[in-house]
Amino acid sequence: MADTATPEIAVHADAHADHGAGHATSTGLSNNKLAMWMFLGSECLLFGGLISTYMLYRGRHDGSPSPSQLYNLPLTSVSSFVLLMSSLTMVLAVSAAQREDERTCSTWLTVTALLGATFVGAQVFEFTEFYHEGLGFTTNLFGSSFYTLTGFHGVHVTVGIIMLMALVGMLNRGKIPGNRAEVVEMIGLYWHFVDIVWIVIFTLVYLIPS
């Protein structure tokens, strides 16, 4: 979407730059935010494909432990709770950024990254346990589809952690140009998306027996 070049709107954009309001675009909305929502919409298709593939193949586990024998529901429930709470700390970071309280924002972002790292750690532990119980990536179609789906999600969480830590570093050094609250909000949107994907995976993969 092309930015409008009229001086009047440009002046308005400058006036509101610090508040993240009234973007000088043809829609009046932030192009970055539009692009992020479009990206998240497209990610629904990616994860939809992976979840559907898992649903199709979860019963194909000939000669190896079945999903209900493998899954450690208490562990996954705790890690799901941890990821859910990381969404709370993320939204508190966004709220602090909108109040221009950078110290609090950095603290909440760091807590979010730590909670995310806890989730990834639990996932690595789970994968290791499954492997020792005889479920490798190429053992059967269930194993391949399970590791691909949860592995893709884990990679998304890991990328989110890297972005959070980079953001904390840039905030502390004052190296974020333009509207800082919007940058924090963009990363927040990505993080919440990772959380909502896990809400679906937790129910369809772990809670509903095959």
Place this chain on the structure above:
Amino acid sequence: MSTETTVDHSHNDHDSHDDAHVSHTASKHGHGLTDLGYVKVAIILAVMTGAEVTLTYMHLPGGVFMALLLTLMVLKFWTVVSFFMHLRFDNRIFTWLFYTGLILAVCVYVIALSTFQFFASS
């Protein structure tokens, strides 16, 4: 659920913009619940997660179990998207963008699963 908001109406001077409605909505960018409101939403989400896990130990009839689990899943999804991702307070274009992708994905994969007779076996 708390719906208390911290709305900032101080940036509504875009009268010259072609689309006054869009401009006004855009000017409300950057608001949502208070911090306490977010904590309340998180508590509701935690309770729903607890309810989901409890359901798996209750040995309910298959149809009831599935209906309850899927309802809780959709409610949790909607709560995070609406409150934590601010879609409830933000411009509707973002809502359309996201839900278009989501609905498209659901339709495409329900059709794909149907072609594999995924739903027939149950």
